[in-house]
Amino acid sequence: MEDSIKVAVLGGGSWATALVKMLCENLNEVGWYMRSASAIKHIKEHQHNPNYLSSVEFRVDQLHLSDDINEIVDYADYLIFAIPSAFLHQELQKLTLPLNDKVVFSAIKGIVPEYGLIVGEYFHDIYQIPFDNIGVITGPCHAEEVALERLSYLTVASSDEYKATELAERLSSSYINTKISDDIIGTEYAAMLKNIYAVAAGIAHGLGYGDNFQAVLMSNSIREMKRFIKRIHKMKRNIDDLAYLGDLLVTGYSIFSRNRMFGNMIGKGYTVKSAMMEMNMVAEGYYATKSAHLITANQKGKSKTPIIDAVYAILYQGKDPKKTFSKLTEKLN
Numbered sequence: 001m002e003d004s005i006k007v008a009v010l011g012g013g014s015w016a017t018a019l020v021k022m023l024c025e026n027l028n029e030v031g032w033y034m035r036s037a038s039a040i041k042h043i044k045e046h047q048h049n050p051n052y053l054s055s056v057e058f059r060v061d062q063l064h065l066s067d068d069i070n071e072i073v074d075y076a077d078y079l080i081f082a083i084p085s086a087f088l089h090q091e092l093q094k095l096t097l098p099l100n101d102k103v104v105f106s107a108i109k110g111i112v113p114e115y116g117l118i119v120g121e122y123f124h125d126i127y128q129i130p131f132d133n134i135g136v137i138t139g140p141c142h143a144e145e146v147a148l149e150r151l152s153y154l155t156v157a158s159s160d161e162y163k164a165t166e167l168a169e170r171l172s173s174s175y176i177n178t179k180i181s182d183d184i185i186g187t188e189y190a191a192m193l194k195n196i197y198a199v200a201a202g203i204a205h206g207l208g209y210g211d212n213f214q215a216v217l218m219s220n221s222i223r224e225m226k227r228f229i230k231r232i233h234k235m236k237r238n239i240d241d242l243a244y245l246g247d248l249l250v251t252g253y254s255i256f257s258r259n260r261m262f263g264n265m266i267g268k269g270y271t272v273k274s275a276m277m278e279m280n281m282v283a284e285g286y287y288a289t290k291s292a293h294l295i296t297a298n299q300k301g302k303s304k305t306p307i308i309d310a311v312y313a314i315l316y317q318g319k320d321p322k323k324t325f326s327k328l329t330e331k332l333n
Contacts, residue, residue, distance in 0.1 A: 007170060008064070008072045010091075011082035012036055013282075014052040015107060018143035019080055021053075024062050025173040031064045033072035035091070040065045053147040069094050078103045078167060080137065084282040085110030085119060092127075099127040103163055105135040105156070109191040110284040111291035118188045132160045135167065136188045138243045140250035141176075142257070149175040155243035157181040157188075179242065185233040187243045190225060193308075195285030196292060197221035198251040198259035200311050203321055205260070206267020213329070217307070218252050220332045224307055228296070259285035266314060267321055289315055306331040 008031025009019045016034070023030045034040060042050040043065060047057045066072050073079065074097055083091050085108050106119035115122055120136060123129045135158035145152055154171055158164035159182055168178035181187055197218070204217055225248065226239040239245060251257050262283035265275040272286070293312040296305050310328040313319040 005077045005166060005170075006031065006075060007078045007080065007167070008032065008076035009080045009082055010069065010072060011084075011107075012039055012049070012051070013082065013084070014143040016082035017049045017053045017056060018141075018146035019082055019107060019137075019171075020058070020063070021056050021146060022171045022173060022176055024058065025176075026170045027062070029062055029064055031066075031072045031075045033066055033069050035067055035069075037067045040067055053143060056147050070097050073097050073099065073102065076102070078105065078163075080105045080107055080167075081119065082107040084108065085112055085284060086282060086287050088112055088119065088122070089114045099123065100129050100133075102129070103133045103135070104129055105137055105158075105167060106188065107137040108284075109138075109195055110288050111192055113287055113291065116291055116294060118185070118192060120184055120188050131184070132158075133163070134158070134184065135160075135164060136184050136191070137167075137171075138187050138191045138247055140242060140246040142250065142254055144256040146176070151175050151177070153242055153246065154178045155181050155187060155241075155247075157184045157243070159184055181241075181243060183233075183235060183237050183243070186229050186235065186237050189229050189232055190244045191247060192284070192288045193225050193228060193292060194221075194248040194251045195259045195283070196289050196308055196311055197225070197248060198257050199263035199266075199283070199285040199289065199315075200307050201252040202257075202260035202263020202265070203267040203311070203314065204263075204325060206264040206269075207322055207325055209325070214253070216332050218249060221252070221307055222248055224305055228292070228305060228308075232295070259283050262286065263311075272315055285311075286315060 009016050010033040012034030020032050048054050079102050104123050108119045112122040120134045138155045141152040141154050156164045156168040164180040172178045222245050289311050292308050310324050313324050314321050
């Protein structure tokens with residue numbers, strides 16, 4: 001594929017590393033911003049990220065690496081952000097160049113906590129990027145399975161079909177299937193909410209609930225997600241599609257799910273602080289829970305969200321997981 005557009009990934013974690021791997025299948029050169037100069041040095045010397053997906057080997061001549069965010073923003077036409085939402089605003093404080101002439105895709109599954117906005121809305125409101133230049137990349141797709149080149153699926157959403165198609169083609173390969181969508185807001189909220197439900201699934205597992213309850217929990221989760229998104233952005237969408245139900249299921253059940261892992265630790269008796277300290281990756285569902293709770297609390301005629309409410313009570317109000325889930329089981333059907 002000819003490099004008619006320059007694409008860059010911003011972030012140094014496992015999902016950023018996986019996205020760079022996907023792009024390298026199709027592009028002669030890929031921009032890559034990560035804040036760690038030592039990680040960049042390691043990649044140049046040893047051809048792999050020292051901290052995440054270290055089994056993935058890169059051809060260094062394909063990478064335009066930099067720890068200067070301005071250099072990478074200046075380099076690329078399409079920017080894919082894969083920085084955890086909790087750190088996005090802080091990282092962008094280093095930026096001195098405008099973003100409103102770029103096409104920005106979010107591969108971030110969360111809310112920008114300083115503003116209580118999903119990432120697309122944040123870029124539009126704070127950086128004046130037109131909605132036609134904003135897109136979202138969602139799963140079902142775990143970085144670890146991309147590293148193993150196991151068949152995975154991505155949804156690339158944008159209100160501009162051409163831009164969604166352009167990026168989808170550059171992410172596609174023999175092990176990555178892509179489809180496009182015009183539901184930017186719905187897919188991004190779904191990507192945020194599924195992390196909360198994965199935390200719930202982890203808590204349930206940690207408490208000793210079995211597969212039967214997990215099935216009931218996931219069934220109720222997709223219906224709760226549908227109600228939540230419909231209140232935020234009403235449009236015709238199939239909630240059983242890959243970007244909604246598919247992404248929810250893989251995040252709720254997979255051994256690679258950091259949100260499920262985090263929830264499992266909480267269910268087993270870890271405090272929030274101790275669970276976070278033990279994990280070397282960010283569990284986006286922790287931050288998303290607070291944002292989702294605030295959104296529903298501020299709605300007129302509050303949506304029925306018993307699962308979000310239960311996770312919020314455990315993570316932010318210090319409620320006992322066992323007692324909270326015992327009450328939750330009576331609300332599910």
